[in-house]
Amino acid sequence: MKKSTKKERFLTVVLKLIHKKGFKATTMRDIAHDLNFEVANVYNYIDSKQSLLEEYLFDIQDEFHSAIDPILDSSHTAKEKLSLIISSYIRITAQRPYEQALLVNEWRNLKEPKLQEFVERRKAYENKLQGVVTAGVEQGEFRSLNVEIATQTILASLRWLYQRYLETEVKLNPVEIDRQLTTLIFEGISKN
Template sequence: MEAAARLFREKGYTATSMRDLAQAVDLKASSLYNHISGKEGLLREICFNNAHRFHRELDQIEIREDSAEAKVRALIHLHIQVATEDITSITAFNDEWRHLTEPHLSEFIAQRKSYESRFRSIIEAGMKDGSFKVFHANIALYTIFSAIRWIYDWYQPGKSISMEQLEEEISGLLLNGLNADTTFQIL
């Protein structure tokens, strides 16, 4: 799985062959088929393992008696943590899921939409209780996702800023924009 995730990140899913995978784990391609059904099975496992992790963590965050801001901060932390701990896997999860075939593609999209809907509900709760400015919740949701999505492309532990500083600065930028006490003009 690690070799597949690494190759999917480096070459892309479609450009990665079973021969590439076999070579990466020091097996013959024919022997590799004794262990896995094909590269889509690996992609499916990578995608669904990550999706399940995000849902499990969201389950825990939703039941907390925290404010909407604390919950959004916890979700930002989760995304940063996953993006920095498992760079190769999260790349495949973010970029290569479109190569899943049916019925797995529809199942993955449903899980993705469910996660987005639940995250959006937390943002909307913050707007409703006055913690966040009122504007289109999808703009807030996808801005957060977009801001976090690029981390795995450049962040290198120990070579730039600390994880704590990374998380604090991203959370600060994003949450100050949502915070009802922060003033700015919407054009």
């Protein structure tokens, strides 16, 4: 059953606009136009343009943290943990691709002190992932590599995926996407 409250419709329109034009280039007039009413009405839904960005940016960021924390606390091996993190990342991206686009592309538009808060929380997430990579190297599950570069590369391999949901018509099986990305990250492109 598809529920679509006014608030949800508002959010959908706004996130689509921001994804297409960017946060700064998306004006209140653009939003009002796509919702077929006047500019003043936009303020029935939000307090300000800035608060809109802050609200949804930190909300989706929280979801990523909520997903990785129980994995870190588990008793799995590093390899198993990394696999679970990848799967959780893909699951969130598939469920909320527009918010993921916001997270990846628009965080620079935050203002202090929210900007610093965001950067610190993102760094914290990266450090959590890097801890798993480091553990895997130390325990001989992963090859002896530069853990910072490896961590950033893993993240980069996941951060582009939202585009697949927003900019292409082709909807691959989520299980298949998971398998492909997991294989690429763990085993690379080479056959042997």
